[in-house]
Amino acid sequence: MADMPPLTCAGEVDFEPLVHAHARFVFKIAYAVLRHVEDAEDVVQETFLRAIRSGKAGSVEQMRAWLARIAWRLALDRVRRRSGKRGTGQSEDMLAAFPASGPGAEELLLHVEKLTLLEQLLKGVPRGLREALILFTVEGMTSEEVAAVLGISTSAVRNRVNRARKHLKEKLAALMEGSHGS
């Protein structure tokens, strides 16, 4: 790797430090949409490739938000392409993505069940609200960055997140009542 030429684009930006600084963050965004480790990694690679080819990296002010927007769009495209081929939530991938050291098998199962239930509940939330909430859950993502990705104001982001949460709580409450009732 040492003898490799530096990765530069038309704007003469060295991409290696950029990849090191943002790869994990971009992965989290892609994973939040795709829920599949390999697909998310493919999207990260494509994101940086697009960023290099665009030649705009030198003039971008909010690099994180810019990369997040590219990754977000690519991930959504991939979801659209794969819809029908297989479901988005895959418990195997959840298990693979979850750190190996930590909870025991029982705890892991609870975690997977919790995420599966959340995914099911999220499917019932209107798209605009769901997208805001999913982005908002990504670790390290600020409401300003979510707003930049979605192209809306920060107040609209907060509003959508609150409405999405309300939706989820209502569905969860109905689910709990149903299970207690039966």
Place this chain on the structure above:
Amino acid sequence: MDHERREKKLDEWLDSALAEYGRAEPRSGIEARILEHVRSRLARKAWRLHWRHAIWASVGALAVLLFLIVISPKNERPYEPGLVKESDQELLLGIDGLLNREVPAALEPALVLTQEIAKSKKE
């Protein structure tokens, strides 16, 4: 009171589920894999571009060559009526003409023999 407790419980569940939902770590070495992938893709693109240029240059050269061949003057001699080869004249004269021609002294016996054969054939 019961409603408040339930709301709190729902909020707690949702907070924890959403936090877990957003928590994801890539496999180790993701940065190296990305850099390797991007480098290979860019190199492949450069290679394809290089070949495309080479093919277009070849096509251009071929087109120029064909054009030069088409516009170059034909290498044919124009027809000149006065220029008739000696061998052509001999054909025009026929066998009789050949027989009546002056021949070198060394070929005199052969000529006499040929004339005798021709005479006998006529008879």
